[in-house]
Amino acid sequence: MNNIQLDDNGRLRHFIGIEGLPRHLLIDILDNAESFISVAKKQVKKAPLLRGKTIANLFFEPSTRTRNTFELAAKRLSADILNVNISMSATTKGETLIDMLRNMEAMQCDMFVIRHGESGASFFMAQHVAPHVSIINAGDGWHEHPTQAMLDMFTIRQYKGADFSALKVAIVGDILHSRVARSQIHALTTLGAAEVRVIAPRTLMPNHVESLGVHVYDRLKKGLEDVDVVIMLRLQKERMQGALLPSQHEYFQYYGLTDAKLEVVKPDAIVMHPGPINRGVEIDSEVADGERSVILQQVSNGIAVRMAVMSMILAPKSTEHKKDKH
Amino acid sequence: MAGFSIVGGRVIDPASEFDEIADVHIQDDKIAAIGTPPADFTADKALNIDATGYIVCPGLVDLSVRLREPGAEHKGTILSETRAAASGGITSICCPPDTDPVIETPAVAELLQQRAANAGMAKVHPLAALTKGLKGQHLAEMGDLKEAGCVGVSNAMNPIENTEVLRHAMSYAANCDLTLFMQPQEPFLGRKGCAHEGEVSTRLGLAAIPEAAETIAVSRILFLMEITGVRVHFCRLSTAKAVEMVKDAQAEGLPVSADVSTHHLFLTEMDILDYNAQCHVMPPLRTQRDKEALRRGLAAETIHAICSDHQPHEPDAKLSPFAMTDQGISGLDTLLPLTLRLVEENDWDLSKALGMVTYKPADILGLAVGRLAVGSDADICIFDPEAYWRLTEDNIRSLGLNTPFLGWDFKGRVSYTLINGKVVHTSMNH
Numbered sequence: 001m002n003n004i005q006l007d008d009n010g011r012l013r014h015f016i017g018i019e020g021l022p023r024h025l026l027i028d029i030l031d032n033a034e035s036f037i038s039v040a041k042k043q044v045k046k047a048p049l050l051r052g053k054t055i056a057n058l059f060f061e062p063s064t065r066t067r068n069t070f071e072l073a074a075k076r077l078s079a080d081i082l083n084v085n086i087s088m089s090a091t092t093k094g095e096t097l098i099d100m101l102r103n104m105e106a107m108q109c110d111m112f113v114i115r116h117g118e119s120g121a122s123f124f125m126a127q128h129v130a131p132h133v134s135i136i137n138a139g140d141g142w143h144e145h146p147t148q149a150m151l152d153m154f155t156i157r158q159y160k161g162a163d164f165s166a167l168k169v170a171i172v173g174d175i176l177h178s179r180v181a182r183s184q185i186h187a188l189t190t191l192g193a194a195e196v197r198v199i200a201p202r203t204l205m206p207n208h209v210e211s212l213g214v215h216v217y218d219r220l221k222k223g224l225e226d227v228d229v230v231i232m233l234r235l236q237k238e239r240m241q242g243a244l245l246p247s248q249h250e251y252f253q254y255y256g257l258t259d260a261k262l263e264v265v266k267p268d269a270i271v272m273h274p275g276p277i278n279r280g281v282e283i284d285s286e287v288a289d290g291e292r293s294v295i296l297q298q299v300s301n302g303i304a305v306r307m308a309v310m311s312m313i314l315a316p317k318s319t320e321h322k323k324d325k326h
Numbered sequence: 327m328a329g330f331s332i333v334g335g336r337v338i339d340p341a342s343e344f345d346e347i348a349d350v351h352i353q354d355d356k357i358a359a360i361g362t363p364p365a366d367f368t369a370d371k372a373l374n375i376d377a378t379g380y381i382v383c384p385g386l387v388d389l390s391v392r393l394r395e396p397g398a399e400h401k402g403t404i405l406s407e408t409r410a411a412a413s414g415g416i417t418s419i420c421c422p423p424d425t426d427p428v429i430e431t432p433a434v435a436e437l438l439q440q441r442a443a444n445a446g447m448a449k450v451h452p453l454a455a456l457t458k459g460l461k462g463q464h465l466a467e468m469g470d471l472k473e474a475g476c477v478g479v480s481n482a483m484n485p486i487e488n489t490e491v492l493r494h495a496m497s498y499a500a501n502c503d504l505t506l507f508m509q510p511q512e513p514f515l516g517r518k519g520c521a522h523e524g525e526v527s528t529r530l531g532l533a534a535i536p537e538a539a540e541t542i543a544v545s546r547i548l549f550l551m552e553i554t555g556v557r558v559h560f561c562r563l564s565t566a567k568a569v570e571m572v573k574d575a576q577a578e579g580l581p582v583s584a585d586v587s588t589h590h591l592f593l594t595e596m597d598i599l600d601y602n603a604q605c606h607v608m609p610p611l612r613t614q615r616d617k618e619a620l621r622r623g624l625a626a627e628t629i630h631a632i633c634s635d636h637q638p639h640e641p642d643a644k645l646s647p648f649a650m651t652d653q654g655i656s657g658l659d660t661l662l663p664l665t666l667r668l669v670e671e672n673d674w675d676l677s678k679a680l681g682m683v684t685y686k687p688a689d690i691l692g693l694a695v696g697r698l699a700v701g702s703d704a705d706i707c708i709f710d711p712e713a714y715w716r717l718t719e720d721n722i723r724s725l726g727l728n729t730p731f732l733g734w735d736f737k738g739r740v741s742y743t744l745i746n747g748k749v750v751h752t753s754m755n756h
Contacts, residue, residue: 019529097645097646116647118646118647118648119530119531119532119649120532120648121647124648143530143532179531182529182531206527206534207527207528207534208524208525209528211525212529
């Protein structure tokens with residue numbers, strides 16, 4: 001299904017999901033992001049790659065962090081950025097997604113960054129968008145959040161080196177409802193991680209998840225044994241309202257990450273979290289602020305990774321040119 | 327009035343296991359004879375239909391067709407959909423009560439039948455609401471609705487939460503000697519789901535409906551059958567396990583029948599891998615194993631009938647991310663073609679397969695249609711079993727173009743459809 005993401009030359013045309021993308025393309029994204037890290041360190045944090053391009057942030061779900069990093073990434077590439085807060089406007093008035101899309105196209109946008117509550121929304125938009133417009137998925141339902149996964153891979157590479165085949169990675173938390181987890185799983189398996197584990201109470205573990213190529217654990221301590229990377233997922237507060245979990249207290253007791261539970265991981269293991277974190281729910285403050293935590297590093301890497309993806313789609317020649325010089 | 331004959335065709339009447347080259351003689355809207363015409367038969371030979379090389383069988387009977395009228399005429403009308411049915415060789419259709427307004431008053435039931443009669447195409451047999459407003463709280467006026475022509479009772483796709491209400495509804499339906507048409511769906515399990523719970527829903531991140539949503543509902547109804555004595559027809563079975571449960575219940579002697587939709591016999595969860603909204607159906611498409619079990623269930627006569635589960639939609643209904651789209655497939659155009667394809671793929675006996683779309687569904691509805699019996703209404707389908715054709719947006723007859731079978735090649739095409747001895751559809755050039 002993800003072929004819609006690639007053009008006839010195998011270059012990135014949309015960025016909808018990690019599933020189905022070739023390994024070399026993921027590595028290209030990481031390499032390009034590397035080169036953009038330096039932009040952030042300059043006094044003038046701008047590269048002229050996307051001058052004259054217009055990017056629209058279409059967020060159908062509230063988000064500040066992800067939207068901000070996309071906005072910063074676009075600005076650092078010299079693109080014009082338009083923020084559209086949709087939950088307040090169009091679709092509540094009955095305007096269809098397609099109508100909305102046509103309207104935005106009429107404003108001569110080159111790229112839409114889309115976050116939507118329904119799985120498959122970005123794929124749907126990519127199927128119907130005009131040929132000159134590209135889509136970046138900033139999270140669709142429980143399906144994928146590919147830029148988040150790539151910034152996580154980038155962070156792992158920073159700390160653990162480029163060889164993923166030596167790594168055991170554990171993803172902990174609400175796997176069932178997590179688009180981040182799905183994208184991370186596809187990214188890690190594509191990059192050849194030695195072992196990907198998912199750890200969750202059975203109520204938050206999707207059926208047949210092992211078919212994605214992961215090992216399934218329902219006990220935190222067992223699942224954390226000897227891992228190099230621990231990725232904690234955010235637990236949405238509304239999960240407490242149904243019958244999925246008895247209480248935050250009990251969740252923290254069994255699945256919250258504490259220093260004591262980290263005793264079994266590799267000595268140099270890192271702890272990650274896509275944010276925003278719930279202290280005392282899925283992660284203890286001591287861990288979040290501790291020496292293993294790379295959570296803030298993830299945030300700053302997010303901008304470089306999003307710059308990489310945007311420029312690979314909208315300015316493929318210049319990024320290729322830059323790579324040739326390497 | 328002069329009669330006429332359908333000459334030289336291979337006449338298949340699954341109900342009587344008749345399968346020979348023969349002439350069918352029609353007089354005064356009825357089948358007068360098959361083979362030798364009766365002594366008093368007066369034919370106008372100009373009206374004769376040459377069926378050489380064709381198959382002459384009873385008009386098809388479809389157990390579930392949403393006409394969309396009244397209430398959603400932008401999706402389909404009684405005229406558009408009964409005409410589409412007729413062009414697909416279907417001469418009798420049963421429509422569920424979830425129209426707007428619901429078929430819970432004799433007025434709505436009569437309106438439907440009257441408009442269908444005026445259209446003069448496929449005959450329409452409504453199901454009455456089991457509970458008022460299909461809300462699962464109060465019994466609908468089943469007795470009156472039966473008087474008004476309803477052939478059974480159903481709560482359509484609305485599961486009844488309260489088991490006490492369900493029990494009483496079943497008892498009362500039995501009291502009215504009405505068959506209960508139940509689409510088995512547990513009221514809570516997977517209520518927000520739109521895909522089968524399995525590898526594909528996990529991969530796509532779609533809210534899922536487990537197999538147990540169907541099996542629990544089937545067992546709940548089977549246990550209540552034992553204390554209420556009602557006849558139950560299970561609509562749209564989708565899981566291998568439910569087929570087994572129905573088989574066991576039949577072996578115990580419970581009066582239970584079942585049907586399956588054409589799409590569940592050809593499609594699986596894999597068909598939604600690209601979020602194809604045309605494959606968004608209820609119950610959801612399940613696994614390859616389930617699909618095979620449904621086919622075996624038909625062959626073993628645990629499942630009695632194949633239906634189109636026709637649900638036409640306007641294009642916009644399918645133009646959204648998967649979970650937001652309306653579920654359902656426009657199926658009238660593909661009921662016969664897909665049934666013929668089953669015959670090819672499974673090496674089934676043609677007559678037996680035609681029985682699944684003619685007299686068997688008619689028996690479930692308690693109607694004397696779906697057979698070529700002397701004296702019965704001349705509702706007849708004549709098709710060319712060797713004609714190849716491709717389903718396209720241009721040749722779909724239903725107002726709903728929402729089908730995942732677009733672009734499929736089929737063998738076997740309807741040449742004539744007769745209802746009450748009148749040719750209501752022909753693909754022949756005269």
